[in-house]
Amino acid sequence: MSTEPGPLPPPAPAPARGTGSTSGPGPARGSGSTSGPGPARGSGPGPATNPSAEPDGLARTRRALHAVAEHVLAAARYRATGRIGLAVTPGGFATPAFGPAGRTVAVAGTDLVVRDGDAETARSPLTTLREAAHLAGVEPGGPAAVYRLATPCHPDEPLDIDPDAARLLADWFALGAAALRRWSVEIAADAPSPPTLWPEHFDLAIRAGQINYGLSPGDEAFAAPYAYVGPPLPPPSLPTGFWNASFGAARTWTDVGSVDAVVDLFRQARRHAST
Secondary structure (H helix, E strand, C coil): CCCCCCCCCCCCCCCCCCCCCCCCCCCCCCCCCCCCCCCCCCCCCCCCCCHHHCCCCHHHHHHHHHHHHHHHHHHHHHHHHCCCCEEEECCEEECCCECCCCEEEEEECCEEEEEECCEEEEEEECCCHHHHHHHHCCCCCCCCCCCCCCCCCCCCCCCCCCHHHHHHHHHHHHHHHHHHHHHHHHCHHHCCCCCEEECCCCEEEEEECCEEEEEECCCCCCCCCEEEEECCCCCCCCCCCCCCECCEEEEECCCCCCHHHHHHHHHHHHHHHCC
16 A cells, blocks of 8 residues: 555645646536446446445445545544545555554445554444544544535534445445556556545545546535546537536446446547547
8 A cells, every 4th residue: 555645735625626636626516417428338347236226325325434534534644644645445445554553544344444554453333433533543523724624523423334335335446446547557658646535525536647537436416426537627628528517527337337438438538638
């Protein structure tokens, strides 16, 4: 695991996708459907469960995990290092290693896991932000000095996390990490940044050649997880409707259900952005 996936600190407030930071905000409200025409599905790993069978608790689970990312994981890393970027890990997401013990704080399924080096030192089900933060050795509360926090911090409110939804979101992030790694190799000349899971918008993204490429687990405007591309604004006008959102292009996980399909979306967007 890289010890530093992201810059210190990201802009606050962050610009819209396509204007700079990979931590930029989600698509503007009323920008149109994100489902739009998507590239054909290809081979490669995809979500383990058909997205059409997503559990009812997907949005609630996303909001709860987003709060854990902000108020526990980012909090722990920021207080130790002044940095906030997270990373996708098997079954969820985690801080990069920090401190003299090489500590990581991770979400694995519905558990919070703390490791010092290779040794697991604590594990407990995610119940409340206070309990999770206590396990991580910090007080709950996101890095408000860096950006405007996106989720409320209610330390003693039960975290509503559905195990099936958590697995679906972990699978989506894993797919995204694989796609971004492959795409980064293909566009090495564009000097892509390392893939980073940003706690502000809970999206996994890179920036390369003035273009943001990323995957979101969904947000308040668009409930379904989606892949997106944000070119320098405004996006080029195309009669095909490729650019279907105010920030650029977005396709839901039903449109881009494999690594190949996500990479193909990125490839098309890069080509269109240069014409």
